Amino acid sequence: MNQILLSNLRIMNPFGKPKYLENASILIQDGLIRSVGDLPAGYTGERIDMAGKTVLPGMINAHNHLYSTLALGMPAPKKSPGNFVEILKEIWWKLDLSLDEASTKASFEAGLLDCLLNGVTTVIDHHASPNYITGALDLLVETAKKFGITLGICFEASDRNGESNFKAELSENIAAMIKYDSDPNVLPLLGLHASFTLSDASLQQAAEALKGLENGGIHIHVAEDLADERDALERGYDSVIQRLDHFGLLNNRSLIIHGVYITRQDRHTMLKRGCNLIHNPSSNAGNQVGILETEIIDSMNAGLGTDGKQNNMIAEAKEGIHIRAGKGSEPVDYLKLLFKNNSAIVSQLFGKDIGHINIDSQADLVFYDYDPRTEVHAHNFMSHILYGLKAPSDVMTRGIFRMRARELSEIDVETIHQNSRHESMRLWEKMQKL
Ligand SMILES: [Zn+2]
Structure with a gap:
């Protein structure tokens, strides 16, 4: 059983249940969200303090x-x-x-x-x-x-x-x-x-x-x-x-x-x-x-x-x-x-729940370092999504962090971009000949 508890989050979960929470936790197990809200009583597994982060569904x-x-x-x-x-x-x-x-x-x-x-x-x-x-x-x-x-x-x-x-x-x-x-x-x-x-x-x-x-x-x-x-x-x-x-x-x-x-x-x-x-x-x-x-x-x-x-x-x-x-x-x-x-x-x-922070949803989550310049609450957080958030800091899919602090764990970004720049020139040259 692979469990991880993310705590101290501001949760923005448009059209999900619950929609908005502060200082909340998300418990993830085997790639699925198992609880959202209060710290689960008696939990002793892995825990990551996410203070300062706002989380949205992937x-x-x-x-x-x-x-x-x-x-x-x-x-x-x-x-x-x-x-x-x-x-x-x-x-x-x-x-x-x-x-x-x-x-x-x-x-x-x-x-x-x-x-x-x-x-x-x-x-x-x-x-x-x-x-x-x-x-x-x-x-x-x-x-x-x-x-x-x-x-x-x-x-x-x-x-x-x-x-x-x-x-x-x-x-x-x-x-x-x-x-x-x-x-x-x-x-x-x-x-x-x-x-x-x-x-x-x-x-x-x-x-x-x-x-x-x-x-x-x-x-x-x-x-x-x-x-x-x-x-x-x-x-x-x-x-x-x-x-x-x-x-x-x-x-x-x-x-x-x-x-x-x-x-x-x-x-x-x-x-x-x-x-x-x-x-x-x-x-x-x-x-x-x-x-x-x-x-x-x-x-x-x-x-x-x-x-x-x-x-x-x-x-x-x-x-x-x-x-x-x-x-x-x-x-x-x-x-x-x-x-x-x-x-x-x-x-x-x-055939599975994707795109919410609900119990039993796939644990696809996007985190932002967000220090809002105006009051944010359950009734105005959609405006903050549209006009406040910048680039995500962390991304989790199916319960695994793929990006932490803008760093990708398994992916070499520079190698990918070096190659795609090279391939872009080759592609454009071929297009010019058509
Ligand atoms: Zn199309």
Whole structure:
């Protein structure tokens, strides 16, 4: 029995029970939280005094692209993209085509490191590297295990690089879905890029693959831009969601990303099938695709992702608030998306409680050295989360400290960054040639 008691904590547990405590303790046993609040009577095991620290649940990024980690600072595209599809063609499809095993590995390592440094302990990734397919998901799982991060995986299957590429990408998904089906810390899903880069024949193949897998669900971009919807209409369907539903691809393990242009009928279909919608405000704003309606976010209990734009979930929440305010849109409770909806979605998919500081939750915790400049209490701590906290000092996942005083225990940060800087230059050079 592996026990550890953390004492003298200020606990901020949005949407959990209890929500806010001071001078409190957390007892952890075998990777789970066993008690929250007072010191357990008669406890004699290992104890760590955490005086001065504020603790939050480890954060969840419900949609990320670790493959885009090396995009930071890359040269501008030769041709300036004029719309959403051109952004994909000129930037992201050149980047993913240029990834090989070494640059993919560097992206995973540097990306997951950045997640941990930002207190993100669960990442749902959507991967693309069309010139390095077989083994890519194994490499991702292997890397996440070194960091102790709980991980959703899938390979973005698409027709955009030809039929044989699609088949290899589909096979990589299926192999991972079989291999990691019983791994409690890995969630393998079937990755599809987007409806507009997939033929009916490819969707049919994906649907057949899904039928053979008990816990199968798809992870796909939907109606991110009107171009996706127009394509579905041209193919003779009412919408992207209706097209996916036609092939039987929607269920309660589906992750539907963006949904900026979904219709009322789509929402009804998604609710009926139990699909999860994930909203990515900074990406939508950056790509100028439009703003997801507040009514859709609220009625679908949408989760929050970053679409590879960043790994700081509190920053994503804050940007979401400001983007809507700037557009005069009805406000959204972004901390609810981050701490309630993401937790509900991920807990259902993994089959265990993730994202709370509750009894029996997975012991994923993020600690901050926080000396608040104003009074903090049970009724205003959400503002302190959004506008007061800085970078985490310590991170624990599944009951093990992965970071203590900004130092990572098993990870050599300098080696990872040296390598990712080297790989970034190699990647950018390859992209310039496309
Ligand atoms: Zn995405």
